[in-house]
Amino acid sequence: MRLTLRMLISHGRVARRMGLGPESRINMLRNILTGLVRHERIETTKVRADEVRFYAEKLIDYAKKGDTDEKAMKMASFWLTEKDLVPKLFKVLAPRFENHSTDYTRMARIPNRENLDRAQMAVLEYKGNPFPPLYPVKKENELTLINQLLKGYREERARAKLLATEA
């Protein structure tokens, strides 16, 4: 093929290149996806997590079709290298996301790796996993002085409203 300058400049190219080539990339993503289905929360580099996210959600979409579906079973058996995870996918993960239509995964960045490469790391998880939340919810203490004053204020407003509706 004609070797043009455009081949060397990659402005606007969205497809990422990972590993040794396209096949190597698919194999890598397959391994990461198997780890995700087994552990439901994994820690990898940010770029790999971002790539796997698309495949993880597509896999759940296929699993929702049910294990009797031929295509779904083929996809599952291709993508999950450890075959004991195939029943887990169809029996545990698919029913969990019955009411969700999109967004089965969550990604959160963590501090860079301690090695020489200082790679940007991320945590990828399926929602509804049994671990403590990635972004802990801060509960407001109901008993502090200002919250007690506001509680009294709200109660009085409710009482006044009740009186107004009765009258």
Place this chain on the structure above:
Amino acid sequence: MATRTACQVVRRRFSSAAAALRPSPAEIRGHRNAVFSREQERQRALFPRIEKIEVSLRGPGLDGTLLIMNKGMSTPLSCARHLTEYHVNNSALALVDGELWPLNRPLADSCTLTLLTFNDSDPTLLNEAYWRSCSALLGQVLETAFKDDYTVELLSTPEVPVTSGAFCCDVVLDPQLDSWTPSLESLRSLTRGAQQLIHQNLAWEPLEVVSSVALEVFSHSRCKQEEVEQKASDSPKGTVMLYRCGDHVLLSGGPLVARTGLCSQYEVTAMHSLGQGPWGHHRRTQGLSLPLQLQAHHTVWRRLRQRAEKLVEAGEKPESTPPPSADSARPPASQ
């Protein structure tokens, strides 16, 4: 006509004689201060030699810490100073062996100590103490706000829950002021007086005294003496807790927080007349305050302040049904 002038002369003579007999507020304050200082010195002199006690701390991150402090001289504040500046600035009250202990009161024996802050998981006791301290501050402001010609009598402050929206201070003013109602400007000047006290960051020094000493402290005020007798009969040991803030000595129903600088937003919201009582024309002064660590945004503050202007009935538990009749002398309803 001659009788009228004669009456006027007689009244003027007698009123000046009565005023001359009555000591000025500055003298009363000086006398109370002197008795308080004397009693404080006497209690300090009970521990001539330094004896050591062991204080073990409780709290997040502090469990098991052991401090060796001086008996009768070290206060929970000095224990906090051994820790960090955060503990000194944020702790308002202490729990010594499960009992509420003011921060400036000396420790007598080896004990377990917990420092209480406003951001604990259960600050209910501290909230009540804070409300009591704000009423005490309001009482102090009222005593010093009026001119020397007018007497101000502070009555026993009712214990009001925090959810009622405002703390109160019951006061009886001079009979000459019976027809006076405070304007917005006078409430604002009272607020300014309170803010000055807060800015000075005065400590509330506690002192446990026998009822005879307390009666001597309040020898000029009959209603305070009655309050002292009532509190002494209530307490198991027959002693009464006095607190001194600056040069003002006061009586309180429970522990107060460490110092005035802990309050940040403080406003005197209203003064309601409660009608004639045994001591004269009773008035209830109300205010609203928030501590330094829990400041409110101005929108929230404005709404809470509007609520604090309404009369707070002492001794009434907040109910979800329509409120009962306005009778402040009614004892607290049992539930």
